[in-house]
Amino acid sequence: MKKTLVLSILLCAAFALHAQSLIGQQLKSKESVILYLVEQEKLAHDFYRSLDTIWVTDIFNRVANEEFEHVGKLSAVAAELMINVPNHFNEYPMGQFIDSKLRHLYTELMIAANFSLEDAYRTSANLEERKMYDLKMALKEPNFELENLTYKALLIGSEDNFKVFIRALNEMNSGYTPILMSPSEFEALTKNILSNDAWQSFDSSAKSQNRIGLF
Template structure:
């Protein structure tokens, strides 16, 4: 076990535990949708979510926090947080209906993730946590753009569910701050 390099608050600890599980929801859902529909956007973003989990795990390790997605919670669709497990199951049910429904669920999830991450950033005083969460916010913006772009190629305009229209428009119209930039286009 790593020796914590900084003290963190209980709020920071809870946020990291929740965020690790939220990243796993995304990874598990996108992997399942990739297996079902075989389109690049799900494959590319599920790989990205794996990297996000590694970043959050590094923080968990640095602060001596047990990984909430290991052991009996390592299996796809299994979560310590019952609410996240219900959300995952609901997403799978909806995503299984059609590729369009899967893309809408994905966009909705990325919106929720952005909202949650921003709230976590505002509540922490820890710069290492803040830096990692800001990186995840940028990545989630890229993912949101990719899902919205894939919906648009199918003639569907996505309406934001969790973000204000103004915040959503700002994310969609930006070019992205990291690789990806929403260019995971439909290929099946």
């Protein structure tokens, strides 16, 4: 009970940093939106890659590889729009970011995901929920067709990853309470989750809940 309360507090603190999407609020220019989304994808990559070194399961490695591809896709869109993505976006070490809010978010998510594999899955679902929210806000902005197509593709990817984590939690007989989406949106997205949904072969039991080394 105490652990659950601590986790809840940590997750609320992490997402309080983004109670509303920065897109359309603080991030108004096309350049600032794309650069933020690029670094957000780097955060997701670094987060899942870090979890892959902590928990014995293949799911985090597979998602991390996807996030690396997403960074490349967004960087390609930026290049088409003559927006320069600084080299240090890719050269920064794991867990280091230019945006201060993303730095704080990464730290809070890593702490929350460290309690157990179940908490790691739940925190990962929280992150995918955050990404979906921001991508939907980006799609509301005036965009070129290339941007919209890319954002829609990334949104579908985040939805699929979100469902994988929810399915893993379901198989652990654990629930999930959405933080940013409404209960009706959550139900619509997850009501058809089946045992063979999304990836068909990942081991949701994580080959027991053993931890790799120390956090």
